[in-house]
Amino acid sequence: MSINVSIDVDAPLPSGSRSTQRPYELLAFPFPPGHFLVHSFRGSEGMSSPYSFDISVTSALIPELDVEQLVLGQRAVFVMRTARVPRAIHGVIRAVRSEGVRSQGKRSQHRLRLVPAFELLRHNRRSRIFQNLSVPEVVERVLSGFSMRWSLSKAYPKRPYITQYEETDRAFVERLLAEAGIFYYFAQPSALAHQVMDMATDALESLGPLGEAAGTAAKMAEALLERETIVFGDSHESHVPIDTGDLVTAAADAIGVPTSVSLGPVTVGLSSPTLRYFDQPGLAVERFDTVTAFAPIRSIRASQAEFRDYDPDRPQFPYSAKAPGADNPLEAAISAVSANVTVDPSKGADAVQGSVSVDWTSLLPQQQFEEYDHHGRFHFPEWSDAVREPQRILARARRRAHVAKGKSLCPGLAPGHRFTLDEHPLTPSNREYVVTQVRHRGSTAHDDHYSNVFECAPSDRIYPPTRVERQTVQAALTATVVGPPSEEIHVDEQGRIKVHFHWDREGGGDDSSCWIRTMQAWGGASWGAQFIPRVGMEVVVAFDGGDPDKPIVLGCVYNATHPMPFAVPADKTRSGIRTRTVQGATGFNELSFRDKRDAEQI
Template sequence: MAEAEAITFTFESEGFAGLPIHVGAAHLSERMNEPFVARLTLAVPIPDADVAQMIGKAGTLTIERQGGALRHVHGVVAELELGEPPGPNTRDRATWATVTLVPAFWLLGLSRNTRIFQDMTAVEILEAVVGPALSTYGRELRVSLDGSYPTREYCVQYQESDRDFAQRLIEEERISYAFDQEGDVEVLVLRDRNAAHPQTPTQTGDLAIPFQPHALDLDLDEPIVEVRHRAKDTTQSVVIRDWDWTRADMPFDAEQRATDPHGRDRESYDQGWGRTAWITDYAGTSYSAEDTARQVGVRQQALVRDADSIEVVSRVVGMAPGTRFGVAGHPTPGFDGEYFVTHVTHFADAARAETDGKGYVNLVHAIPVATEWRPERRARKPAIPSIQTAVVTGPSGEEIHVDEHGRIKVQFHWDREGAYDEQTSCWIRVRQPWAGGGWGFWWVPRIGMEVVVHFVDGDPDRPMISGSVYDGTNALPYPLPDEKTKSTIKSSSSLGGNGFNEFRFEDKAGEEEIFTHAQKDYNEVVEHDHTTWVGNDQTNEVDVDQTQTIHLNQVEQVDGNQKMTVGGNRTVKVKGSFEETIDGTEDRHVVQDVTETFDANETRTITGDVTETFSSNETRTITTDQEEAITGSQTRTIKGASTVTITGKLDQTVIGGITSTTPSAHTIIAVGGFTVTTPAQVKLTAPAGVTFIAPGGFTQIDQGQDWLGGLKKAYSPLSWSVFAVAMEIVQVQVGFTNIKVELGIVTCTKDHLDLKPHAAKMWNNAVGLYNGLKSRVTGFMNRG
């Protein structure tokens, strides 16, 4: 009977506090990085007990061996099934049920959420998700990690249970977890090194467990009764490639190489399942770090971890994943050594324990402790194969929120935690139709817009804005369907939206139009030719100033009429020559004064007539010489007076004759003297008489010159008054009966000469003059 009591199995539940419940059979499966599952057949020592109250409550499976070995498995009852009693006489003594005991972490799989985490490491996210969730069950998360983990700029729990999300993060970072059962409740513990895991609890307390293949009949002992070694080929090398769009050397690689015992390399090129490496430490313009080297190392460890392993059959009740034990005394070389438990399956049968002492055994899988155990990536990240929409967000009071890369932030419609501010998402890149090195399209969605979001490789952590849509808040620029033929690109002035720029098309047949509107400035740059063709009219209206600069030539052709109206002044400056050709007439009307200034010469050629009409005065000032050449005739008509003032000398050369006609007097005043020189005759015709006044004296008259040659008779008397002027008169037609010369001191007539005082000295001249005149007059009279 002592053997029958060597090992016992009991269960305690919150629903039946203080009441030990008999365990008829137990099947417990424990694996690294998985919640354990215990299937227990229970006999509650109360007939028709309300065993359903155990659901969701804490329970503990206890395996106790005589000699001190004790194993507790704490958990929560997740499932219960009422069963038939094993015999006809047991119903009145107990209520039989089968329950499923799991850790509280397993229950996190029953809730699902979608939310965003920013600028946190995976460990920090796990603490934020798992810690509070476990606390509702009185459990906790314990972090016992030696490594450092990169900050994730953006991480989404998308339609995942808290457990699946946590499982995925743990696997992505290659962290291991197991459950510590040493206290009153199970504790989820995160570790990243085999050496950090505890030793397997044994009856003796030793790390090494003896190999005893024939000890199955004794539940009192904890031997290893069977060891099987397993070796298999695995992937040897890992290569990772990822993309950092902020770096010039954009794709970056990392690799971890190894070969099998035959020198062969089997490579895994890992670039799937979303991000392959985390790009971290955004420094304002680019990312400065990535964990590719760490990732490639731990992934290679995960791939080769099962190349060498053992399978052990034992009766050590303390065997649990995440513990270390040793094998001692195995006859096969290489079997002895220290191992790391990866998973254990426990089998317990109380009936056999009572009858043959073989009521408990376990099957253990382990790897050499020197081989770091890394989890595989089995938890698939949820994919978003289609598009979603979101609302652009930013700081209060702003309309545009963008970083130096043109990225924006959004809030997804499913996000219940965001506040529609600048913290609602990571910076998200915006797809453009064209994106080159400093050239391409650029449109930035503004706060409040509903944008279309795609996800790179369907990864929720890698959103990308691909466009925007109109909605109930943001209406279309033009009402539809009334304006259905219009297409437009229309912006809105920021801040305030009180203006817009627009480039619009109207495609209605017969009313086609391209419309451009610039709210303020409109600048156009053409590096080479610019051609504009207008099939009909063109109208340009400038409300203020217009400046046009042409650095070379300009040709302007108007086939019809041209009309220019300048409301103010007009200034034209030509640095070179100015040539104007008018095939028809030219009419110029100047209401006020006209001023023309020529710094050099002016030449005007007029092949037809020139008519100038001055309604008022004309003044011309020529500071140097003037030369005027007229190949034909010139006629001047001056209705008023004409005054010519010459401060210098006047020379006139007339090839033909000169005729000067005036109906009134003609006066010539020469202050410096008056000289007429001609190789021919000088004739003065004055029917009313000629008067010579020479106060200074009449110096000489050439007697040989014919004074009166050709004169006709029967003319009235001729009178001279001489005041110091010497004159020669030729071809003067006169008729006279008396000659009178008055010199102030001499009176001379035909028959009489009167010499006044002081005239003696002029006598000779007077006599000569008289005789000359007398002979000429006599000759003239005789010819008559």
């Protein structure tokens, strides 16, 4: 269904605003407000995903000015004023494309892509190791300097060993969050968008032309100092209402106070704004609080999950846990409409009254679908995490079991934010939802048209990110055995050692890695072979299931500083073992075999 909506561009802005009354505006450092005229845009936002806005603009043509170079990578803010409350999208200009000139060569045209600063981390690729940190602690280290807010309902255990191997910072953070069942979304500054423009205007009026660079640049940077905040959550209580200009909500959001609190079975918090359902195209409607299409969707998904993992500390007792089966929505619906039937023969055609009660559950398929996972994310798993893992697996599997798709005229719809739908003809649809995806579209060519299509889920459901496949190491790597300066053999009670990978530029010393098991030729219960790699030796390391968080030492290799015990090729017929006495001594033990003809020797 195609919907065309006219927007009144003469709607007054709040008093005190000196910004122009354009429906869309872009401020990009170092250019002054009003330099760019917005003609159209498309934007996409999603839960646990960076947003992206492609904005088509024109500006006064200055032949000697390289707009692309000046604006690329700079802070910017895009403002939508098609609703009662302006919405500002802060970010960084990631790409600039020149699209020629227009207006008889007087104006240049460009398409700018605005993204959050977090998106730029896709270009930062690293390999490094984190030890004895929880997932939130690792994320905070990687995103140091970013504006973040945590809204977590549970504690997260420290993981002894986490490897970022040939991953970008963005991919690494998103993978860790997905493994832990933590979603994220972006919260924009709560101050009214037009105030940002006024700050920039004041900055310019207090100084000379833009060319008087230093002071002007500082003021412009101050005007753009507000930036997007990454909000991390793990429950439905982490979601905030969409912005309606309410001061209480804005204040709570600004200082990071939860907008809802769970008190056992009851959740108390700030109510979400109501959007009205109205699907009559061509009629005059309020542009900022109307949903023009809405379609609930239910899908079959797994209803139970099981997790199993192996721990070398307790090899005969693997971790195993299950998540209880989810409620069957069909059974719930049937039980809601079933009722008793009364029969009164004296009423003739109306003899049967009420609704027929049938055991519909006997007619429904009883098959339960299961998600089974047996590859944990811990190098050495912990029972508390093993118990929670099947719940995370099931939540991921059922994230789209109940969703809805719609269209609206509300630019305030943003992922991670709540709204309440009202006046829908299907009563069950009138409830509170959390937005999961939005695609915006706007133009000044057709009466400043704005619309969006969105996806949402019931606000009492958790919408975790999908599982991200981690970078696997499908090859053996070499590393150097490490230990304290006073020890030649650094080992724990299980014969495990620590190593320093050649690619690890941040680690060093005797704690470069976790304790790593070593493969032996034979291994029994207090019997078998025992050759412990010593400090300084080069070892070959493989990874269980290709998981860089699960290294295992396969053996040793020789190098220039650690030559073979028997000189080669001169003594190439000799095979055997030569040990060395520790503590700096020159003594050794040897068991060797010479296979030279007529000179055999043991």
